Amino acid sequence: MSLDAYKDSSMLELFRLEAQAQTQVMDSCLLVLEREPTDPAQLEACMRAAHSLKGAARIVGLDVAVTLAHVMEDLLVCAQSGKVRLSSTRIDALLRASEALRQLSEGISVQGLPALQAILAEDTQQDAPVPDAMPDFRPALPEEVSAIETNEPEPAGELHDRILRVSAERLDHLLDLAGRSLVAAQRTKSLGQELAQLKRLQDHIDRSLHGLRDALLGQELPPRAKALLSDVNHWTLEAKSQLQQHTAAFDSFGWAFEQRSQRMYDTVLASRMRPCADLMAGKARMVRELSRSLGKEVWLNLEGEEVQGDRDVLETLEAPLIQLLRNAVDHGIESPAQRLASGKPAQGNLVLRARHAAGLLVLELEDDGAGVDLARVRAAVIARKLATETMAQHMHEEELLAFLFLPGFSVSEKVSEISGRGVGLDVVQHTLRQLRGTVRVRQQQGRGTVFQLQLPLTLSMLRCLVVEIGGEAYALPLAQVEQTLRIPADAISMVEGQQHIWVRERAIGLVAAHQLLQLPHGKSDPLGLPVVLIPHHDRSLAIAVDRIVGEQNLAVVPIDSRLGLLRGVEAGALLDDGSPVLIVDMDDLLNSADKLLGAGQVERVARLSEGPSLRRKRVLVVDDSLTVRELERKLLIGRGYEVTVAVDGIDGWNILRAEKYDLLVTDIDMPRMDGIELVGLVRRDAQLQSMPVVVVSYKDREEDRRRGLDAGADYYLAKSSFHDETLLEAVHMLIGEAVE
Structure with a gap:
């Protein structure tokens, strides 16, 4: 029966999946046991993993794996009973055995198994010395094995569930x-x-x-x-x-x-x-082995393994993450002697955490090493003639750190197989841009460095900032947007012949979006120039747009290949109201900006008129009903008011704090924050408390009306008696004509 089972490809595939899951569990537990060798939960988990692998290998008739798993199980049982202590050398042997089991499950021939089994089966009554000659079970994968498309491993406890194989292409379709x-x-x-x-x-x-x-x-x-x-x-x-x-x-x-x-x-x-656990799997062991080869002690802590990310995004992040980990171990963490001399523990610590923030997947790699030596970075910048000595001396920390991502840039004094060749961080940045994401670095001298990667949760749905350029709507991937702001008339200045704005005491170049996309001029905003800050190399770039509409989640629709390459356009989508929008290719946009700046062909962003001008009064409409929201918006626009809409109280509150409005029109019953809470926040805010408020609600009982007025509303309008002129008369009574 075992021979037939061994020839059954479906049984072998199940064994391979179980081996992947169980050896991953075993590796994680063994790394914890290296620090806490008597932890009963970790010992139990390791022993059960070895026991499960032994049984699974017996079913498929893989006797060599049965024998290896059996001696691992015996050693772990002895450790549970206290007969032996799992020293670092025994942990090494168990990790090598785990890797050997994984390779055996994939049909890879493993050499040196008898020697490894002898080490694991050595006298378990006392801690006998383990020979230095440890078999190495990391042969290169045969070409035919590496080319096999594999499914993601399922947890061992779920193998009894029904599994249906679907190709990645069909799932994408x-x-x-x-x-x-x-x-x-x-x-x-x-x-x-x-x-x-x-x-x-x-x-x-x-x-x-x-x-x-x-x-x-x-x-x-x-x-x-x-x-x-x-x-x-x-x-x-x-x-x-x-x-x-x-x-x-x-x-x-x-x-x-x-x-x-x-x-x-x-x-x-x-x-x-x-789960990000798929991306993080094996990284703790890699850090352990790499740090030992460098004569260091480094421990990797994982946080947020349960956080979800797109399969393609996680797979693409594999190489950049490995590069960042290698740099952290080699460059970031000091040697044990240096750490002890500076008052730190001999063992260095890395933290790899995953989380969701603002509709994005955020990965952070933090070390407690020496940080980035800014003096050496500055010297390397000068030596490579990337900036004059005077310019380099006046560069901020953020500008200096950005040089680390340039191709070929390195501050390492030695070249090794691990680092020092000036290759790595530029590849990390390039990969993140391909995924519509960004990478940022911050450091504290002597305390450590943090690399932060921000990416979309999925490549098929994109969180975007919708803006208006040349009278048309365009979407900018939010992960590549640093900040939005509105610039007054006197904020644009000329520095070295180029237009700039000043943000946080930094001069930031200003370019009109319509010129980058070769679109006609749009309408100017009488309240100020809307600007989007985009991170770009060692600085930021200010892109002037006609209007900032707001943030939306967009379902990405690829551009039909028959249209060819469109300048500055990456994909298409539909906005919430059904109107089409083009998603901007940010790299193409920034490349166009570089060419215009380099050639000195940037058009002057028209200053706003500084003389007396008419101003349209602004109204914010907050309602969770699309129909009511749109009705009120069109009514008010028809009378000449400028109208912004929000979908609930929290959205409305954020908009009120960001921009100035003359009037608030709000519903009461809304998700997340209702209208009563919103009115209360407005009345308690020193800058907003004098703004008139109209409450529009389906509730028209006297107690409902009193509740709204007591909260601070100036006017209460029931939707049951709502008609065109009622709302317009209320607005006119509170703030007057649309233009002043």
Whole structure:
């Protein structure tokens, strides 16, 4: 039976998956046992992993793996009973055995197993010395093995569940279809808005008809006119009734369609998501072996292993992360003697943590080493003639650290197989840019260094900053945006013949987005120049846009290949209202900026008029209902007011703190923060407390009205009695005409 099982490729594949999962558990536990050799939980987990592998290897008839797992299990049982202590040399032997089991499961021939088994099976009654000659089980993978497409390992306890193999290409295609379905669902919002507009037109007709009847009241009309008037009244009422029914049905359908599309997309996306534990697996052991080869003691702590990330993103991060870890061990962590001399423990510590922040995947690698020697960086910059000595002496720390990411830049005094060749960090930065992410570094002299990688959670859904350029909407990947701000008329200055703005005492070059994308001039904002700061090499670049719309999650739609390469465009998407938007290729945009700056061909960003000018009054509308939000926005825009919308109280509060408004119009019942809380925050804020507030709510009971007014609202309007002029009259009463 064992021979048949051994020939059964499906059984071998299951054994390979189990071996991957169990040896990963064993490696992690052994690294903990090296610090806490008597930890009962880790010993138990290691012993069970060895026992499981022994049983699985017996099922597939892999006798050599059975024997090796058996001697590992015996040693761990002795450690559990206290008969032996797991010294570092025994941990070495167990780690080598774990690697050998993993290779055996992949069909790789392993040499030196008898010697390793003899070491593991040595007298377990006392800590006998272990020979220095330790077999090395790390042969290069045969070409045919490395080319095999493998599935991600499932936890051993879940192997009894049904598993369906799906190719990565088919899964990607399914995700694309789910994304397109989600985009189609978003289009129903704009159709719903058009139905709402049609309903408002119907209401206008109804009111006009009632006015006509009132005007003709008491007058003698011809019988034909009376009959026609009666027919018009009848059919108007019928049309109004059917329109209400169809609008309600469409709203219900649109909501259900969007919910199902979102669930489908989330489900397919979840199948692509993997825990960061997959990326972190094996890194602690790698750090241990590398540090020993350098005569150092370094421990890697892992945090956030359960945090999810896109499979393709995590796979692409493998090489950059290894490079950062090697640099941290070689450059960052000092030798034990140096650490002791500076008052630190001999063992260095690395922390690799993963977390989600602002819709992004954030990875941080932190060490407690000596930090970056800025004096040596400055000297290397001068020696390579990247800057004059005077310029280099005046560079900030952030500017100096940015040189570390230049190709070929190194401050290492020696060249080795690990580092010192000036290769590595530039590759890290290049890879992060390909993933629409960024890498930043900060350090504290003598205390350590932190590398922070920010990436999108998935390559199919992108968190973007939507801006308006040349009258059209464009999306900038949020991971590559540093800051947004509004510049007053006198903030643009000329430095060495180039336009600059000053941010945190730094002069930042200013370029118009319409010139970079070769678009016509857009409308100027009378309240200031909207600017987006983009990190670029050792500095930031200020991109002037027409208007900043806000942040949105966008389903990425690739550009049709038949269109060829589009200047400055990476992909397409649809906004929440269904309108199309182009996602900007940030690298292309920055390259265009470099060429224009280098050639001195940057157009002057027009200064705002400094003389007296008309100002449009600004209104913020906060409501979680898209229909109500859009209705109020169009009403106010129609009267000349400038309107911004927010989807709930927290969104509205963030907008109020970022920009100045003349009036707040808010709903009460909203998720995350309701209107009463929002009004309370406004009334307690020194800068906002005098701003007029209108509350618009479905609740029109007297106690509801009193609750809104007591919270600080200036006007309470019930949606049940809402019509065009009611809201506009309230706004006009509180802030006057739209233009002053």
